[in-house]
Amino acid sequence: xxxxxxxxxxxxxxxxxxxxxxxxxxxxxxxxxxxxxxxxxxxxxxxxxxxxxxxxxxxxxxxxxxxxxxxxxxxxxxxxxxxxxxxxxxxxxxxxxxxxxxxxxxxxxxxxxxxxxxxxxxxxxxxxxxxxxxxxxxxxxxxxxxxxxxxxxxxxxxxxxxxxxxxxxxxxxxxxxxxxxxxxxxxxxxxxxxxxxxxxxxxxxxxxxxxxxxxxxxxxxxxxxxxxxxxxxxxxxx
Amino acid sequence: xxxxxxxxxxxxxxxxxxxxxxxxxxxxxxxxxxxxxxxxxxxxxxxxxxxxxxxxxxxxxxxxxxxxxxxxxxxxxxxxxxxxxxxxxxxxxxxxxxxxxxxxxxxxxxxxxxxxxxxxxxxxxxxxxxxxxxxxxxxxxxxxxxxxxxxxxxxxxxxxxxxxxxxxxxxxxxxxxxxxxxxxxxxxxxxxxxxxxxxxxxxxxxxxxxxxxxxxxxxxxxxxxxxxxxxxxxxxxx
Numbered sequence: 001x002x003x004x005x006x007x008x009x010x011x012x013x014x015x016x017x018x019x020x021x022x023x024x025x026x027x028x029x030x031x032x033x034x035x036x037x038x039x040x041x042x043x044x045x046x047x048x049x050x051x052x053x054x055x056x057x058x059x060x061x062x063x064x065x066x067x068x069x070x071x072x073x074x075x076x077x078x079x080x081x082x083x084x085x086x087x088x089x090x091x092x093x094x095x096x097x098x099x100x101x102x103x104x105x106x107x108x109x110x111x112x113x114x115x116x117x118x119x120x121x122x123x124x125x126x127x128x129x130x131x132x133x134x135x136x137x138x139x140x141x142x143x144x145x146x147x148x149x150x151x152x153x154x155x156x157x158x159x160x161x162x163x164x165x166x167x168x169x170x171x172x173x174x175x176x177x178x179x180x181x182x183x184x185x186x187x188x189x190x191x192x193x194x195x196x197x198x199x200x201x202x203x204x205x206x207x208x209x210x211x212x213x214x215x216x217x218x219x220x221x222x223x224x225x226x227x228x229x230x231x232x233x234x235x236x237x238x
Numbered sequence: 239x240x241x242x243x244x245x246x247x248x249x250x251x252x253x254x255x256x257x258x259x260x261x262x263x264x265x266x267x268x269x270x271x272x273x274x275x276x277x278x279x280x281x282x283x284x285x286x287x288x289x290x291x292x293x294x295x296x297x298x299x300x301x302x303x304x305x306x307x308x309x310x311x312x313x314x315x316x317x318x319x320x321x322x323x324x325x326x327x328x329x330x331x332x333x334x335x336x337x338x339x340x341x342x343x344x345x346x347x348x349x350x351x352x353x354x355x356x357x358x359x360x361x362x363x364x365x366x367x368x369x370x371x372x373x374x375x376x377x378x379x380x381x382x383x384x385x386x387x388x389x390x391x392x393x394x395x396x397x398x399x400x401x402x403x404x405x406x407x408x409x410x411x412x413x414x415x416x417x418x419x420x421x422x423x424x425x426x427x428x429x430x431x432x433x434x435x436x437x438x439x440x441x442x443x444x445x446x447x448x449x450x451x452x453x454x455x456x457x458x459x460x461x462x463x464x465x466x467x468x469x470x471x472x473x474x475x476x
Contacts (some may be wrong), residue, residue, distance in 0.1 A: 088329025094406065094415040095333015101402030102340065164339030168332065177332040 002035055003027075006047050006057040007228075009038030010123050014196050015228030018108070019069040020056040021189035024228070026073050026182060028220040030083045034058075038230070041128040069189075070100050073182050086182040099175070099183045103190060110158045111190060111202075116148035118198035150200055158202065162209060169208045173215060180219060188216045188224060196227055240273055241265075244285050244295040245466075247276030248361050252434050253466030256346070257307040258294040259427035262466070264311050264420060266458040268321045272296075276468070279366040307427075308338050311420050324420040337413070337421045341428060348396045349428060349440075354386035356436035388438055396440065400447055407446045411453060418457060426454045426462060434465055 005027065007020035015021070015038065027034050039046050039055050050057040050067045057067045058075070066075045077086045077093070087093035112119075116136065124132055133144055140147040165187065168175055175183040191213050194202055203210040217225045243265065245258035253259070253276065265272050277284050277293055288295040288305045295305045296313070304313045315324045315331070325331035350357075354374065362370055371382055378385040403425065406413055413421040429451050432440055441448040455463045 091326025092329025098406045101405035105401045163343045167339035168336045
């Protein structure tokens with residue numbers, strides 16, 4: 001049974017989700033091939049077999065099904081220990097676990113607030129817009145247009161949140177140290193998502209994070225530079 | 239030449255600084271003995287030999303002088319590689335570097351805002367109060383009493399910042415994983431500082447961080463449970 005990753009499909013077949021990009025990069029990092037199956041918000045029946053409604057869902061060789069990007073990374077690391085490590089050991093795994101939570105709970109809420117309109121208006125599949133608007137307006141308790149705020153002050157606050165990343169990058173080229181590890185893929189997913197969804201310039205060109213992002217885009221023969229669409233190099237079943 | 243740590247001295251000889259506690263715990267973790275020299279804010283001449291004005295300053299055996307708690311941890315790890323590791327390897331070190339920056343840049347500003355008055359009124363040496371007030375009021379641009387805000391809303395926001403720590407502690411008893419590493423000592427320093435400075439209850443008793451703190455206090459034969467004063471067990475030259 002082939003390895004299959006179910007991932008969020010946006011407009012023009014772009015693969016949007018920051019969480020799915022974590023898994024894409026983790027699979028490449030582990031040098032594991034996979035087929036990518038796109039799933040729109042309105043196509044949750046495609047992943048009903050996983051017992052829940054969120055992508056990414058990985059169906060690994062042999063049929064084992066794992067959902068949640070962290071659980072998938074953990075699964076890949078323990079199932080394929082002979083391949084390049086995602087965590088660099090137990091202490092590295094613990095650090096990545098904290099980082100994963102920090103990106104999800106601290107960084108993403110600030111990021112979403114900047115680009116929510118762009119996600120709705122131009123990034124997701126057109127057919128998904130009513131669902132996206134209704135679910136997000138229920139979550140945020142107001143109209144998308146009111147919640148979204150790409151003002152200079154909010155951009156500055158978002159950039160400020162990333163200060164610990166800059167401190168880490170002062171010492172090493174990657175969050176994993178001398179070479180990229182899963183923590184890098186976590187933050188890469190966020191940056192890639194913003195890039196695919198919005199024209200907003202979230203990093204100044206002299207920001208060390210901007211330089212780091214350039215290094216990440218070049219990884220794995222430029223794998224991350226694609227938009228993931230099936231017509232592009234990253235979207236083809238490998 | 240004996241190993242000496244210069245650290246901040248508060249009222250009643252309590253050793254207050256969260257950064258100095260990081261180093262205290264790191265020394266114990268490495269099973270290294272040291273003499274502890276107290277330094278009040280008004281006694282910066284005692285560390286003038288380090289070429290700067292902030293504690294902790296470590297003068298290691300052989301006379302090498304290192305300042306800044308992160309640089310000290312790094313020094314201890316590389317100088318004494320045969321002793322228990324503070325980082326658990328290169329990936330663990332990278333994770334700890336991010337965590338160090340996150341505590342300094344994200345957590346501490348929110349924490350200070352809650353207990354600034356308590357620090358001034360009761361924690362630091364009485365003789366240091368005018369300096370402390372003047373330097374902090376210059377930094378914050380307002381009176382200490384106006385900047386400090388231990389309201390329920392600020393406490394809730396502070397607790398919210400710690401959500402990624404809780405996620406990590408769902409999986410493992412320590413931030414380092416199955417056993418404590420330097421990341422644990424970093425956050426311990428913050429919690430210890432609050433405990434020594436303020437009666438404020440920053441963690442609910444059912445908070446997993448509260449339970450973790452209990453484990454940290456018990457480490458190294460209860461070393462962290464002392465206030466560090468020279469009369470107590472932790473303050474005696476070892």
